[in-house]
Amino acid sequence: MPIAVDIDVMLARRKMSVGELADRVGITPANLAVLKNGRAKAVRFATLAALCDVLECQPGDLLRWEAEDAEDAQAG
Template sequence: MIVINLDVMLAKRKMTLTELSKEVGITMANLSILKNGKARAVRFSTLVALCRVLQCQPGDLLAYRENTAE
């Protein structure tokens, strides 16, 4: 499964979800879905905007983990 480490990057950048929402132009609801791992897909344009604002690479936000629950 793919894990989104948005909370880790926010902590590293000392930024709140509200600040990120304003900078990126994505609603708090959609960012919360990403942060909580409930997203089923991420648009490249969203990923680009997140990387631009957080000054990171896509690999800093996304990670692959074996799904041991299956």
């Protein structure tokens, strides 16, 4: 997927656990893990805003676009 999720980077910078972030954002640790591991198909803006609020960051600190490899693009 061309969208990479860097929640783990921000967690490390803030010295915060996944469980603490999930509690403070108001989502389950399982749903946060799906998002953190890049398996989510979508994210609500309200959830993204809550993540940014708790982590004191911008959406671009959590999400970034990566170009797909040429091989992947041709296979798709």
